[in-house]
């Protein structure tokens with residue numbers, strides 16, 4: 001048994017970025033369209049409370065809500081937290097306070113940022129007002145932030161139709177998270193071996209099966225696989241399909257063959273493209289070897305070795 | 320009703336960064352630890368349930384990778400929750416209560432090190448009104464802490480910054496006896512108050528460490544439990560409840576969901592001698608103590624709690640595991656375990672565990 005070398009930890013940046021396109025119901029649509037028009041709407045519950053921001057179902061009774069009201073752009077801080085360093089995506093890029101604000105006429109509070117010179121200028125109970133964003137699109141960020149305001153509390157919620165011309169019916173909420181991906185011991189060893197153009201599998205100490213690519217565990221026995229085994233480079237096509245749809249950003253002419261290939265010595269097949277042979281001549285049992293293109297970190301495709309086909313019994317367990 | 324117990328508990332050493340191992344590589348020793356404790360092999364477990372999160376891993380269906388560690392071939396009876404493993408335990412418990420299984424393996428894990436946890440957690444917020452503002456998890460907890468400090472009844476709860484520091488000091492001092500903890504030892508509360516604020520009113524000691532870790536428990540029913548464990552930790556009751564998702568409609572100084580879950584779990588029927596509370600922020604322990612009616616006679620978080628190690632998706636399961644382990648070794652007879660999920664104690668689970676009188 002080859003003792004496992006202590007691998008250098010591989011790491012790479014991984015960015016996950018996605019726009020969520022969300023549709024709005026009637027209440028959320030009215031609220032966000034209202035923000036675009038500098039109008040703050042809430043919804044009145046069956047027991048008379050005014051929820052701002054509004055929701056379509058009462059959080060206490062689950063009653064459906066649709067009775068829209070307009071509240072003031074001024075309000076009172078119900079709690080706060082001083083954020084000394086703004087983070088990506090947050091409403092202000094200078095230090096600011098997170099605040100929950102109960103707008104005049106509302107019974108619940110809205111989360112947003114408060115632009116204030118420092119924590120000593122903020123307290124629970126302080127009066128604030130909305131600072132509108134210059135460009136408004138129908139999103140919570142149409143409120144740029146809150147700012148201190150010295151007017152007294154006042155203003156009842158007044159009924160509002162919730163009707164606007166050109167209402168906003170959906171939002172796109174972009175998200176981006178940055179990671180540093182580290183593949184762990186087994187996959188690091190596999191990837192490093194690929195850099196030397198060899199394929200490294202790992203053998204299960206219990207059932208003796210050789211996994212490639214290895215993930216560090218035998219899914220049958222639930223134990224660590226830590227014995228290094230070099231497999232291939234040649235292998236046998238165990239099954240295949242013919243691809244007729246051209247993938248975007250992929251410079252391969254269709255039709256082409258995608259196959260399961262059992263590398264010699266491996267306990268299961270991995271997949272790869274088969275080239276160097278007309279697509280309609282690829283068959284189970286075909287013997288293949290990897291073709292590396294210059295500078296690539298994995299085989300570009302597999303091509304026939306010219307050997308006689310493998311006997312079915314030699315790979316039937318790997319199908 | 321069937322009796323169901325936690326019969327084994329294991330956890331990893333929780334660390335700031337575990338880049339050298341994949342999730343399954345981090346998890347597997349913990350799985351072996353609990354299976355060895357009850358003398359079962361992978362494949363002999365009737366039901367398996369796990370908790371983890373794709374947003375921590377940064378990829379879809381990430382839990383399938385970890386399944387290699389439980390021997391998922393040939394096919395096993397398995398389920399997953401995209402939550403803390405405490406909720407996976409709840410699912411496994413109900414499965415055992417139905418009589419469809421006699422044993423269950425529950426595990427959970429999270430590696431926070433690949434991403435920026437404070438940003439990652441913003442993705443669990445309301446996507447219309449809140450998430451576009453990217454309010455990070457520490458800031459939301461700080462809003463809750465300030466509400467507690469400013470509350471009219473703050474004198475009753477004893478909520479001031481020194482009380483928060485006392486929670487931190489007590490937890491991290493207790494963690495000196497916990498070989499798995501990530502942060503151990505603490506200066507006295509008075510000294511902690513000299514530190515600068517992280518997000519006012521929270522200082523660094525008011526917040527949990529960010530780290531990677533895994534945990535697992537084995538559940539068993541009736542006589543199977545007695546056969547596998549000298550002193551099973553019987554689950555006398557368990558319940559979980561949630562608050563409204565909008566922070567602004569809640570009284571952040573209270574946790575009615577915790578109180579209701581505790582009531583339904585039977586927590587108020589007899590006093591407990593130990594409580595493992597999942598309170599990642601110091602202020603949250605004060606809130607939970609009040610809702611659960613915990614007096615001075617109850618040992619709270621002798622493990623150090625989430626302030627000593629808070630691996631996402633596992634820290635709640637660890638509370639159940641630590642409470643059960645105390646019963647296993649005779650250090651407690653009746654224990655409460657609490658798990659939370661979401662911002663500002665949004666979802667809460669309470670379990671009541673008891674050991675037979677030997």
Ligand SMILES: [Zn+2]
Nearest residue numbers: 204207218221
């Ligand atoms: Zn095996």
